[in-house]
Amino acid sequence: MDDTPIAAAAARASQVLTPGAAGRLPRPRETRVLTVANQKGGVGKTTTAVNLAAGLAVHGLRVLVVDLDPQGNASTALGIDHRAPDIASVYELLLGEVGVREAIKQSPSNENLFCVPATLDLAGAEIELVSLVARENRLRNALNDEAMADFGFDYVFIDCPPSLGLLTVNAMVAAREVLIPIQCEYYALEGVGQLLRNIELVQAHLNKELHVSTILLTMYDGRTKLADQVAEEVRRHFGEKVLSTIIPRSVKVSEAPGYGMTIIEYDPGSRGSMSYLDAARELAMRADTAP
Numbered sequence: 238m239d240d241t242p243i244a245a246a247a248a249r250a251s252q253v254l255t256p257g258a259a260g261r262l263p264r265p266r267e268t269r270v271l272t273v274a275n276q277k278g279g280v281g282k283t284t285t286a287v288n289l290a291a292g293l294a295v296h297g298l299r300v301l302v303v304d305l306d307p308q309g310n311a312s313t314a315l316g317i318d319h320r321a322p323d324i325a326s327v328y329e330l331l332l333g334e335v336g337v338r339e340a341i342k343q344s345p346s347n348e349n350l351f352c353v354p355a356t357l358d359l360a361g362a363e364i365e366l367v368s369l370v371a372r373e374n375r376l377r378n379a380l381n382d383e384a385m386a387d388f389g390f391d392y393v394f395i396d397c398p399p400s401l402g403l404l405t406v407n408a409m410v411a412a413r414e415v416l417i418p419i420q421c422e423y424y425a426l427e428g429v430g431q432l433l434r435n436i437e438l439v440q441a442h443l444n445k446e447l448h449v450s451t452i453l454l455t456m457y458d459g460r461t462k463l464a465d466q467v468a469e470e471v472r473r474h475f476g477e478k479v480l481s482t483i484i485p486r487s488v489k490v491s492e493a494p495g496y497g498m499t500i501i502e503y504d505p506g507s508r509g510s511m512s513y514l515d516a517a518r519e520l521a522m523r524a525d526t527a528p
Contacts, residue, residue: 261297262521270380270393271451272412275419277428278399281455282306284490284500285418286396287314288509291499292517294349298391301341303327303376304355305408306398307362312354314494315344319354328358331366331375331407338384346502351388363403372403373443377411401435409439414450419471421457421464421483426471449475451523453516455484482516485509 273286283306290300304311304319305327312319319326329335330353337353344350366372380393394416395408409415415436419425433449440447452475458464472479484490487509493500500509 262293262518264298264391265521265524268385268390268393269414270395270412271414271416272395272397272405272408273416273418274397274405274408274432275417275429276399276401276405276432277424280420281418281484282399283310283314283396284494285416285453285455285484285513286394287311287494288490288499288501288513289416289517289520290315290350290392290394291347291501292514293392293521294347295501295514296518296521297349298521299349299351299389300392300394301351301353301388301390303353303380303393303395303408305359305376305404306355306396307357307360308398309355309357309359310494311396312352313497314499315350315352316346316497317342317344317352317354319356324354324356326356326358327353327376328356328362330379331362332369333375333379336384337379338387341388346498351390359404366403366407373406373410376407377444380411401432405435406439406443409436409447410444412444413446414448416451416453417449418453418455419467420455421467423463423467425467426474449478451520452479453482453484454479456486457483458486480516480519482512482519484512484516 273282275282286302290302294300302311302315309319325335325339330337330340340353341351342354344352395412397405397408436447436449452471454468454471485508489504489507490500490509493503496503500513504510
C-alpha cells in the first residue's frame with residue numbers, strides 16, 4: 238500500500254487524522270508558556286507557533302496561541318475570523334478592556350486548540366501602552382487571570398511580531414521559555430545576538446525565570462551545502478537547546494495559512510506536517526529545565 242509517494246502520504250495522513258492514533262504525550266507539571274521570538278522577519282515564527290501548537294493538540298494536549306503580531310497571521314492559520322466586527326482580541330486584553338475568558342476563541346480544527354486573536358488595532362498598541370502603568374506586565378497580568386485555570390492549558394505559545402518593541406517585551410515578561418526559530422539560510426544568526434541581549438535585559442530587570450529553552454531549525458533545503466553548514470553552526474553555538482527535528486522548506490507549509498489551516502490539517506501526510514509533529518513530540522518529551 239505504501240509503495241508510492243502518494244500512497245505513503247495517504248497512509249501517514251490517515252494515521253494523523255484517526256482519533257487517538259497519534260497517541261498521548263505527557264502533560265507538563267505546570268503550564269509551559271513559550272514566547273516564539275526572532276526579530277528577523279521570514280524565519281517561520283508564526284508557522285512554528287501554530288504548527289507546534291497543532292501538533293501538541295493532535296496528541297491530546299490543550300494549547301493556547303496568543304497572537305501578538307498585528308498582521309494576525311497566527312489567527313488566520315488557526316481558522317479564527319479576526320476581522321469580524323467587535324471581536325474581543327489581544328488588543329483589548331492588553332488594555333484591560335476584556336478578560337482572557339472573553340478573548341479566547343476555540344480553533345475549528347481541534348477541540349484542544351485555542352487562540353487569542355490579533356486585529357489591526359494592535360498596530361497602535363505600542364503607542365498606547367507607553368503611558369500605562371506597568372506597561373511591560375500587561376500580558377502577564379492578563380494571562381494570570383483566574384479564568385485561565387478554567388481552560389487547563391498545558392502549553393501557551395506567544396507569537397511575537399518581527400521586532401523587539403514593547404509587544405515583544407510583554408511576551409517575554411509573560412513567558413518562562415523562549416523558542417527561537419532559525420532558518421537554514423545565509424545570515425541565519427544575524428540579529429540573534431541582539432535578541433539574546435534583549436532576553437538578558439528582560440531577565441535582569443523584569444523576569445528572572447526567562448531563558449532560551451528551545452531552538453528550531455526551519456526552512457531546511459537538503460539540496461544545498463549552505464543549509465548543512467548553517468545547521469552545524471547553530472548546533473555548535475546553542476548545543477542541546479537545538480531540537481533534533483529540522484523543518485524542511487515546503488510549499489505546502491506556506492500554502493496552508495491561505496486556507497485558514499495549519500499544515501497538520503491542510504496536508505497531514507506531508508513532510509512538513511510530519512516534521513512539525515515530530516518537533517512537537519520532541520518539545521513535549523523535553524522537560525523545561527532552566528539553566
